[in-house]
Amino acid sequence: MTDQEKIALLEEAFEADEGTLTPETELDSVDGWGSMAKLTLIVLMDEECGKTLKSDDIKKFVTIKDIMDYMG
Amino acid sequence: MAGFVLEGIGIKGISCAVPKKVFDNTEFYDKFGKEAVDSTIKMTGVRYSHRAPDEQTASDLCFVAARNLIEKKGIDPAEIGAVVFISQTPDYRLPATACVLHKRLGLSKNCMAFDVNLGCSGWVYGVNIVGSLLKTGAIDKALLLFGDTSVRTVSPEDRGAVMLFGEGGSATLLAKDENDSISGELMTDGEGFKSIIMPAGGFRNPNASTERVEQPDGVVRSAYDGYMNGTDVFSFTITQVPKLIKNFSEKNGKTPDQYDALILHQANLYILQQISRKTKVPMEKIPVSLDRYGNTSGTSIPITLCDAYGDKSNENLHLLLSGFGIGLSWGVVEANINSDDIFPIVVTNEIFTEGTEVFD
Numbered sequence: 001m002t003d004q005e006k007i008a009l010l011e012e013a014f015e016a017d018e019g020t021l022t023p024e025t026e027l028d029s030v031d032g033w034g035s036m037a038k039l040t041l042i043v044l045m046d047e048e049c050g051k052t053l054k055s056d057d058i059k060k061f062v063t064i065k066d067i068m069d070y071m072g
Numbered sequence: 073m074a075g076f077v078l079e080g081i082g083i084k085g086i087s088c089a090v091p092k093k094v095f096d097n098t099e100f101y102d103k104f105g106k107e108a109v110d111s112t113i114k115m116t117g118v119r120y121s122h123r124a125p126d127e128q129t130a131s132d133l134c135f136v137a138a139r140n141l142i143e144k145k146g147i148d149p150a151e152i153g154a155v156v157f158i159s160q161t162p163d164y165r166l167p168a169t170a171c172v173l174h175k176r177l178g179l180s181k182n183c184m185a186f187d188v189n190l191g192c193s194g195w196v197y198g199v200n201i202v203g204s205l206l207k208t209g210a211i212d213k214a215l216l217l218f219g220d221t222s223v224r225t226v227s228p229e230d231r232g233a234v235m236l237f238g239e240g241g242s243a244t245l246l247a248k249d250e251n252d253s254i255s256g257e258l259m260t261d262g263e264g265f266k267s268i269i270m271p272a273g274g275f276r277n278p279n280a281s282t283e284r285v286e287q288p289d290g291v292v293r294s295a296y297d298g299y300m301n302g303t304d305v306f307s308f309t310i311t312q313v314p315k316l317i318k319n320f321s322e323k324n325g326k327t328p329d330q331y332d333a334l335i336l337h338q339a340n341l342y343i344l345q346q347i348s349r350k351t352k353v354p355m356e357k358i359p360v361s362l363d364r365y366g367n368t369s370g371t372s373i374p375i376t377l378c379d380a381y382g383d384k385s386n387e388n389l390h391l392l393l394s395g396f397g398i399g400l401s402w403g404v405v406e407a408n409i410n411s412d413d414i415f416p417i418v419v420t421n422e423i424f425t426e427g428t429e430v431f432d
Contacts, residue, residue: 035232035302036115042307043346052311055303 001048006068009048013040023065045071075257075323078203082252083409084213085245087141088378089133089418090122090238090365097121097235104231112235117341121238121366123223127423130161130219131169133241135176136420138215141243142177144415149177153211154184156202158194158218158370160270160398161225162187163427172427173217184209191268192337192397194218194370195242196256196405202246203254216244220369225270227284227293232302236340238366242374245413256405257320259312264400267304271295305397309343313396314350320404321392328392329353331406333380335393338362338372370395375417377409382416 003023011021014032027033038058045053049071061067097119100109113119124133134157142149155177157170170185179185184205190197198216206214219241226233246254272280272295280295287293321328328334328351336344338361348355359380361372368375373393381389389409396402 036111038303039115039306039342042303043310046307046311052307054307055301058303 001071003068006071007064009044010064010067013037013044021064023063023068025064027061027063041067074259076200076204076255078200078207078254080248080250080252081203081206081246081254082249083199083244083254083407083413084247084249085141085145085413085415086242086374086377086409087137087144087415087418088240088242088371088375089136089140089420090240090375091124091128091133092419092421093123093125095121095123100231100235108231109235112231115340115342116236116362117344117360118236118238118362118366120364121223122240122419124221124239125421126224127428128221128421129163129424130159130221130239130241131157131163131173132423133239133420134217134219134243135173135241135424136418136422137241138173138177138217138243140415140418141245145245147213147245150180151213152179152183152215153209154202154205154214155179156186156188156198156205156214156216158188158190158198158216159220160189160191160369161219161221170217172424176424190399190401191220191369192339192372193395193399193401193403195244195373196393196395196403197258197401198244198370199246199254199405199407200256200258200403206246206248213245213247216246218242218244218370218374220371222298222367222369225298227291227297229284229292230297233298233300236367238368240365240368240371240375242371244374252408254405254407255324256403257316258403259316259401261308261312261400264304264308266301267308267400268298268300268398270298305400306343308400309339309396310346310350313394313402314347316402316404317347317351317392317394320406324406327352329357331357331392332389333391334358335373335376335391337370337395337397338365338367338376339397340367377414378417381411381414384411384414387411
C-alpha cells in the first residue's frame with residue numbers, strides 16, 4: 001500500500017476532508033479522533049492490513065505517520 | 073477447538089423475564105450532555121432498557137422466567153433433575169443462588185443445583201453444561217437459568233457502560249429426545265482476564281477503597297465497579313467471533329448464512345454489524361433486541377429469541393447462536409428449536425423478600 005493510499009483510508013476512517021491529513025498531523029488535532037474513530041481504525045487494520053490492533057498500540061500513536069508505520 | 077456434540081438432547085423451552093421499569097437513555101441528556109448521549113446511542117444501538125430496583129435480583133427474574141416456563145410446558149417440577157444458575161450478579165457471596173432457586177421453584181431433592189460464574193458467553197456454555205448433565209446423568213429434564221442485573225455493577229459515571237446494559241433473567245429447558253441433538257464449540261483466552269473485570273469484592277483485593285476516583289481512562293469509578301477495555305474487547309470480538317462462526321459452520325458443511333438465523337449476544341449494534349459483514353450473514357438474519365432491552369449479558373441470546381419468535385407458531389428453527397465477552401470467553405451452539413417452545417417475554421416486579429431476612 002502506498003503512503004497516499006494509507007492516508008486516503010485514514011481520512012475516510014476519521015471522516016476528514018480529502019487532503020487534510022499529512023504524515024506529520026498530530027492525532028490530538030484531528031476532530032474525528034474519538035472512540036468511534038478508534039473502533040473504525042481497528043476494523044480498517046483488520047480488513048486492509050490483517051492486523052489485530054489493541055488499545056496499547058493505539059495509545060502509542062501520536063501522529064498519522066505512527067499509524068501508517070503500523071499499517072506496514 | 074473445544075467442540076462438543078450432545079446426541080439425544082434438545083432445547084425444549086425458553087422463557088425470559090425483565091423488570092417493569094423501562095429506562096430511556098435520553099434521560100441522560102442532563103448528566104452527560106445531548107451530543108455525547110446521542111452519539112453513544114447511535115454507536116451502541118441501545119435506546120431503551122429494563123432496569124430493576126435495588127431489591128430485585130437476577131435470581132428473581134430467573135425465578136419468574138422458570139415458573140412461567142414450567143407452567144407453559146406443563147411440567148411437574150419433580151421431573152427436573154438439575155438446575156444450573158449462571159450469573160455474575162448472584163444473590164449472595166454464599167451459598168450458590170441455584171440452591172435458593174431450587175427452593176423457590178419447589179424442585180425435588182433428587183436434583184443437582186449449582187452456580188457458574190460467566191457473563192456474555194454464559195448461555196452457550198450453559199447449554200453445554202446442562203446438556204452434558206443430561207447426557208451423563210439418570211435425569212430427563214434440566215433447567216439452565218441465566219440472569220444478570222449488570223447496570224448496578226458499573227459506576228453511574230461510566231457513560232459507555234450505564235448506557236449499554238439492561239437487566240433480565242432467562243430459563244431454558246433442556247431434555248432428552250432421541251431425535252434431537254445440539255452441537256457447538258467453546259473457547260477461552262485467559263490472557264484477556266483484565267479486559268472486563270470488577271477487581272474488588274472477591275478475595276484478591278480485600279482492602280480496596282470504595283471511593284470513586286478518576287481512573288487513567290478518564291472514568292470515575294472504584295475497584296468495586298466493573299471496568300471494560302472497550303477497544304480490546306471490540307478488537308477481540310470482531311476477529312475471534314467471526315472466525316469461530318465461520319470455522320464451525322464449515323465443519324458442519326455449511327456457510328453461516330444457511331441457518332434460519334444467527335442469534336448473537338447483543339454486545340452493541342456496531343459489533344453486530346461487523347460480525348454480519350465478516351460472516352456474510354445479512355442483518356435480516358441477525359435479530360436485534362438491544363434497541364429495547366440493552367446488552368443483558370448472557371440473557372441477551374434468550375431475550376433475542378423470545379423477542380423474535382415468542383409470538384410465532386410452530387416454526388422449526390435451525391439456529392446458530394453465539395455468545396462472547398468477559399473471560400475472555402466465547403462459543404457457538406447449533407440447535408433446532410420449535411418456535412412453540414419460545415415464549416413471549418414476561419415483565420415483573422416480583423422480589424423474594426424472604427431472601428433478605430436471614431439471621432432468624
